[in-house]
Amino acid sequence: MPENTPLAYFLHSAGPAARPVLVLGWSLAALCVGVCVIVGILLMTAVFHRRGATGHRMTERGGGRAVLAGTVISTMLLLAALIYMLWVLAVVASPSREPALTITVTAYDWWWKADYGEGSPQRFSTANEIHIPVGEPVLVELKSADVIHAFWVPSLAGKTQTIPGQVNRQWIEADKPGVYRGQCTQYCGAQHAHMAFEVVAQNPQDYANWYDAQARPATLPATVDATRGQHVFVERCAGCHAVRGSNAAGVQAPDLTHLLARRLIAAGTLTNTPQNMMEWIAHAQEIKPQSLMPDIKLSPNDSRDLAAYLATLN
Ligand code: HEC
Ligand SMILES: [Cu+2]
Structure with missing residues (x-):
């Protein structure tokens, strides 16, 4: 399965901070399944044994021994799991060398x-x-x-x-x-x-x-359309967004200086294509209701110019 499909991405580990946690997760899952199976088998044995028996009750002593054995085994398993967990926590707490x-x-x-x-x-x-x-x-x-x-x-x-x-x-x-x-x-x-x-x-x-x-700061727009688009941007978008190298210096929304270098937009919601971009600008509230970017109504001309400008943000 490719590593990046939604099903697989949490079933793989790709680095030293994740691997011990993944092994721990599977080990605890295996332990739980094992305990369930064993308890199930014991339960079935008890059920069928009783049916076959002719009214005898389990002796007091036998019952006590089973309870003791069950308690000791459970305690040991849980203690081992606890120690293993604490060990994993210690292992992933810090990297092998100082991060540069x-x-x-x-x-x-x-x-x-x-x-x-x-x-x-x-x-x-x-x-x-x-x-x-x-x-x-x-x-x-x-x-x-x-x-x-x-x-x-x-x-x-x-x-x-x-x-x-x-x-x-x-x-x-x-x-x-x-x-x-x-x-x-x-x-x-x-x-x-x-x-x-x-x-x-x-x-x-x-x-x-x-x-x-x-x-690097953004390249300066070179065409008439893109230059007009930059004005549209400064007027309509710069209150929230920044583009380094221009007058747009908003701080409460994503920096768009190298917008085209990103694979996705709107926090993984859309792939970054020119069409999706304009769709997002006009209908952010439909694509991501309540997001802090409003739908922005632009005239067809402004929209075209803005698209030309955004296409320079590589
Ligand atoms: C009121 C503030 C505000 C205004 C005005 C605004 N935006 Fe946004 N914009 C946001 C916020 C907040 C986000 C992040 C939304 C999210 O992903 O939840 C965003 C996201 C984006 C993204 C996706 C960026 C990424 O990397 O994910 C693009 C592209 C964008 N805006 C373009 C524009 C353009 C172009 C304009 C002007 C026409 C504009 N925005 C006006 C607030 C604003
Ligand atoms: Cu969150």
Whole structure:
């Protein structure tokens, strides 16, 4: 099964922070199934044994011994499971070496902002698509802009809540290049289910190229349509959205500087095609009801110009 299908993505582990948790999960499932089967067999034995017997009751002593054996075995199994769980918690608590890279991820109703290079001139912000280099532990600092959300990339690590006013930390590491789906796992309102993201693990060179491209400001619009579209954008969109290198500097919505570089838009809701983009702008409230982006009515001309401008945000 391909790793990225919805059915498979939580059944695979792709990094050292996730693997011990996956093995733990399967082990506990196997233990529970085993206990159920054994109890079932004992129960059946008891039921049929009674039927065959001619009115004898189990002796007091035999009953006591069975209770004792059951108690001792259950206690030992539960204790072993507890020790194993605590051991796994300790193993995944911190990476084998200090993470060289820190990404700040802020959860919003209902999307994710990822900030890179904080405190450096190379800093930039992107949304719903988090790139990391393979084979490197990456520290993720988790914040929330509004309510409690939870950051979860099942193939890479366990879940961690994002709590307003607090910074939570989590580390992720991918063994090989790939796209690993993530999802908010703390109910946070109407569009909680449409609050997905992707972690894209790349070879160090590809990652460096991506980083350099993201750190650049947007290219200036070169055609008449695109230039007019930029005016439309500044007037209608810049209150919420930013495009670095332009006058648009809104902070409460995804940074759109390199919008075209993303595979999906609206937190995993739509694939990023020019058609879906215009559909989203006109009907955000139909596609993602109650999302914090309103439906935006544009004249056909403005719409065409805006599309030409958005097509330059590569
Ligand atoms: C009132 C604030 C607001 C205005 C005005 C606004 N947006 Fe948005 N926009 C948002 C929010 C919030 C989101 C994130 C929605 C979500 O995914 O839940 C968003 C998402 C988007 C996305 C998807 C980005 C991504 O990477 O997922 C695009 C594209 C977009 N807006 C384009 C526009 C354009 C173009 C305009 C102007 C015509 C505009 N928006 C006006 C708030 C706004
Ligand atoms: Cu959420």
